[in-house]
Amino acid sequence: MSSSAAPSILLNTGVHMPxxxxxxxxxxxxxxxxxxxxxxLDCGYRSFDSAAVYGNEAELGRVLKELLPKHGLTREDVFITSKLSPKDQGEGAMEAALHSLSELDMDYIDLYLIHWPGTRGLSVSDQRNPGNRAQSWAALEELHAQGKLKAIGVSNYTQGHMRALMQSCKVPPALLQVEYHPKLRQTELRSVCKEYGVCFQAYSSLGKGELTKDPVVIEVAKKCERTPAQVLLRWAVQQGVLVLPKSSNPDRIKDNAKIFDFSLSDSDMDRLSALDCGYRCCWDPCEVV
Structure with missing residues (x-):
């Protein structure tokens, strides 16, 4: 029997996302x-995040079809996210999204994101990038209207990318997924999302593991009798930020789920937030026009 599902929040589409x-x-x-x-699934995860570039959509879909019945669950009980590859940005977006649906072997994808604001093969300064993004978004809007993509959003967008999208879109993005942790608080970007009612989701919450070794994080973890990873994830969710810890280790997967039965004090939250220094451990989209 599966444990109870993790808490969810309401997206601007009217659906709940874990x-x-x-x-x-x-x-x-x-x-x-x-x-x-x-x-x-056994410890309450109901949201799974993939992407075309991960090369695992087909296997993810196959495994879920096998596991869901074992856990007394159906397709409707899980939330699946996938993403448009930068190579398909622009005129290839429609076909690529439909290919993701086919790979997953599902009738719909709960959330589909533009993975990157640029286009593979083009310079970050290439003036075709904005047009390609707009063309991709129009394709996603069409598939959203058909019910094949229940919600659409973006990943790795900056404040400028977000504002440009909001000025031109017919369907506003439901979610923005970006690198986010105490050393990269993205304060202005979070404000833009709040202004437009866009959900904010973090990836690389542990800074590729580097932040789990930070003395402040370790000290707070000892005080709370929690792991550094749990503290970093809790720091985000306590601010209303969604998290996507990645692991293939069953024990770590279970540990990462234990973030809803404790809270960080205001002083500990402030100490962690004070680590902000603009440090990125992943890609920097800021130069993409």
Whole structure:
């Protein structure tokens, strides 16, 4: 019997999305995917994040079809996210999104994101990038209207990208997914999302593991009798930010789910937030026009 599902929040589309999701970046081995998803479902994960570039959509869909009945769940009980590859930005977006649907072997995707504001093969300064983004978004809007993409959003967009999208879109993005942790608080970007009613989701909450070694994080973790990873994830969700911890280790997957039964004090939240220094451990989209 599965444990109760993690809490969720309401998107601007009127549907609920779990606050906690399992990131599947670099998860490709079928046995690893099966093991990770089984552990995740067992401890309350109901959201799974993939992307065309991860190369695991087909295996993710296959494993879920096998595991959901075992856990007394149906397709409607889980929330699936995938993303448009930068190589398909622009005129290839419609076909690429439909291919993701086919790979997942599902009738719909709960949330589909433009993975990157640029286009593979073009310079970050290439003036075709904005037009390609707009063309991609129009394709996603069409598939959203058909019910094939229940919600649409973006990833790695800056404040400028977000404002340009909001000025031109017919359907506003439901969510923005970006790198977010105490050393990269993205304060202005979060304000833009709040202004437009766009959900804010973090990836790389642990800074690729580097932040779990930070002395302040370790000190707060000892004080709370929690792991550094749990403290970093709790810091985000306590601010209303969704998280996507990625792991293939069943024990870590279960530990990462234990973030809803404790709170950080205001002083500990402030100490963690004070680590902000604009440090990025992943890609920087700021130069993409």
């Amino acid at each position: 606050i906690l999701g399992l990131g599947t970046y670099k998860l490709k081995d079928p046995k690893e995917i099966y093991q990770a998803l089984e552990a995740a």
